[in-house]
Amino acid sequence: MLATIHGERTLTELDFVRLQKLTGNHPPAALADLLDMADVLPSREVPADIVTMYTQVEIEDLPTRQRQKLVVCYPDDAAPNDGFVSVLSPVGIGLLGLKAGETARWHTPGGEENAARVVTVLFQPEASGDYTT
DSSP states (O other): OOEEOOSOOEEEHHHHHHHHHHHTTOOOHHHHHHHHHOEEEOGGGSOTTBOOTTOEEEEEETTTOOEEEEEEEOGGGOBGGGTEEETTSHHHHHHTTOBTTOEEEEEOTTSOEEEEEEEEEEEOTGGGTOOOO
């Protein structure tokens, strides 16, 4: 169930530091790759169309064209049936740092690749002036 990291990713400084602390010295491989390659910006400089922590996005599953709303959150707040996906999950890692219009890719438990396009960012904490969530 690994996320596949493609293209550029952008993280806020706060998200970057919190994710490093959350996983300590043993982050999942895909998250370690994301942290190593991401552009890290001050929260006030992150564009409003970037998926940051607690951003609500609408995604479209590429194979089925089904749309759903998801929020990327920390593991303690995860409730997948309610659309809150952990940042440590393949879907969460796949989405974090993407821009609207880009595609997240990850592997299912059975090893199949899945992909979804970020249709739009519906809510981003930083865009609403919340730089500490």
